[in-house]
Amino acid sequence: MKIVRTVADLEHEISKARSSGKKISFVPTMGAIHLGHVSLIELAKSNSEFVVASIFVNPLQFDSVTDLEQYPKHEAADIKALESSGTDVLFLPTVEQIYPNGNAVVTQSAGLVGSLFEGKSRKGHFDGMLTVVSRLFDLVQPNVAIFGAKDAQQLFLVKQMVREQIGSGLREPIEIIEAPTVREPGGLALSSRNERLSAPEQTKALALSKAIELVSSNVELGAGVALAHRLASSVFSATPEAKLDYLAFVNPETFEPVSDGFTGRALMIVAAEVGGVRLIDNGLVTL
Numbered sequence: 001m002k003i004v005r006t007v008a009d010l011e012h013e014i015s016k017a018r019s020s021g022k023k024i025s026f027v028p029t030m031g032a033i034h035l036g037h038v039s040l041i042e043l044a045k046s047n048s049e050f051v052v053a054s055i056f057v058n059p060l061q062f063d064s065v066t067d068l069e070q071y072p073k074h075e076a077a078d079i080k081a082l083e084s085s086g087t088d089v090l091f092l093p094t095v096e097q098i099y100p101n102g103n104a105v106v107t108q109s110a111g112l113v114g115s116l117f118e119g120k121s122r123k124g125h126f127d128g129m130l131t132v133v134s135r136l137f138d139l140v141q142p143n144v145a146i147f148g149a150k151d152a153q154q155l156f157l158v159k160q161m162v163r164e165q166i167g168s169g170l171r172e173p174i175e176i177i178e179a180p181t182v183r184e185p186g187g188l189a190l191s192s193r194n195e196r197l198s199a200p201e202q203t204k205a206l207a208l209s210k211a212i213e214l215v216s217s218n219v220e221l222g223a224g225v226a227l228a229h230r231l232a233s234s235v236f237s238a239t240p241e242a243k244l245d246y247l248a249f250v251n252p253e254t255f256e257p258v259s260d261g262f263t264g265r266a267l268m269i270v271a272a273e274v275g276g277v278r279l280i281d282n283g284l285v286t287l
Ligand code: PAF
Pocket: 028, 029, 030, 056, 058, 061, 129, 132, 133, 151, 154
């Protein structure tokens, strides 16, 4: 695995791969690599001949300095994990490489969907996330990019941005591939933030996946949103240590909440804080 830290070195490696006719896939990350990221690299490998990964903790997508400072950083371990999972090039830029001349400003708007759910609780998060993803796409120009299904709203917004950019001739096509959420044996969705949870907090954090599981195995077609909401909420009432932020059922095609009378497939999305750590999860359910 080649490690590059500058845009010039990245572009050199990419142009070598491209001129030898290789299909390029890209896995952007913020580091603290876990098995969920490894599954993204594996998916990238099975969809291309050349895998580029990046580790960049993007200051523009944090609305709290504490959250940014507390974001886990383990460069040496991350390098090992990405190398052994088959990454060809790892891009490890500084803030100056990504936003030259101190120009760390938002250039993308996540629009209406960007202001809902995660976007409501983390102001500006999605504008900042799209800004860095767009910048990274400009640099890597991948044929394929892989994003985890756990960050469902992020995935939706990246797909929407790429569709619009391609439609307006600003970008060559990029296939965005969704990687299924990887879970601990108990159901907790893997996340870099989990390492900040103590063992008892990890148990409380199961409330998120339990709520999704309860709805998906107990709510039948036609039962409705209200019942599903009540069932899922009961898990959080029984686990006060998991402080619920939102619990909603959205149309996976628009990411807007389904109406009260809706029946059919919906994406259940949930966010809660456990021990000061913000956690999200989601799953498809039938209402
Ligand atoms: O999901 C993440 O780790 C980040 O939001 C991403 C896509 C790498 C952009 O900083």
